[in-house]
Amino acid sequence: MGMFTELNIASTGLTAQRLRMDLISSNLTNATTTRTPEGGPYRRKRAVLAPVNVRPFYKSPLIPGRIEHGSGQGVRVVKIEDDQKPFRLVYDPTHPDAIKIGEKKGYVEMPNVNVVTEMVDLISASRSYEANVMMINNTKAMFGKALELGRV
Numbered sequence: 459m460g461m462f463t464e465l466n467i468a469s470t471g472l473t474a475q476r477l478r479m480d481l482i483s484s485n486l487t488n489a490t491t492t493r494t495p496e497g498g499p500y501r502r503k504r505a506v507l508a509p510v511n512v513r514p515f516y517k518s519p520l521i522p523g524r525i526e527h528g529s530g531q532g533v534r535v536v537k538i539e540d541d542q543k544p545f546r547l548v549y550d551p552t553h554p555d556a557i558k559i560g561e562k563k564g565y566v567e568m569p570n571v572n573v574v575t576e577m578v579d580l581i582s583a584s585r586s587y588e589a590n591v592m593m594i595n596n597t598k599a600m601f602g603k604a605l606e607l608g609r610v
Contacts, residue, residue, distance in 0.1 A: 463531070464597045470510060470532030471590035477535055478505050478583040482576050489571040492555040499555075500569040502541035510534045543570045 481503045488500035511531040550556060551564035 465594060467532040468590045468593040468597070470534060471593075472587060474505070474507055474533045474535055475583045475587040475590065477538075479580065479587070481505055481538065482580045482583065485571045485576050486573065489569055489573055489576075491569060492553070492566060499545050499567045500571070502543070502569065502571045503538055504541055505538055506536045507533050508536045541570055545570050 485502050491500040494500055509531075510533060545567040546569070547562065547565040548568050549564055550566050553566045556564055556566050
């Protein structure tokens, strides 16, 4: 690994977790939005992450061959997708977006955003972000100690 590889890996994690927090913020903001420009209620968004440049480790006789081992170079956002879970139905016949006819008459389709799930995801993304910041700070401290050793 190069000298700055750890910083590059951590920076990809920071970027990915920041995007996750932005999406969660958008989901929470639109938790009651029943009308979007595309038509219909807001649909929850989520980021799909994948590793970057997985390199295989050397084969060890102690590790079974069926186990895949690899060293990644960080994480990347593959895509931002809409959650396809069904919308929640809330009975409110006075709402302007209430269904006017059919068996669902008087119901309003609400976004498929669960505030509790979003808060749990936000805590997870926040902790992941903190872990990446801690990795950067520890790497900087190691660089500093290496420079001190070089002065002696």
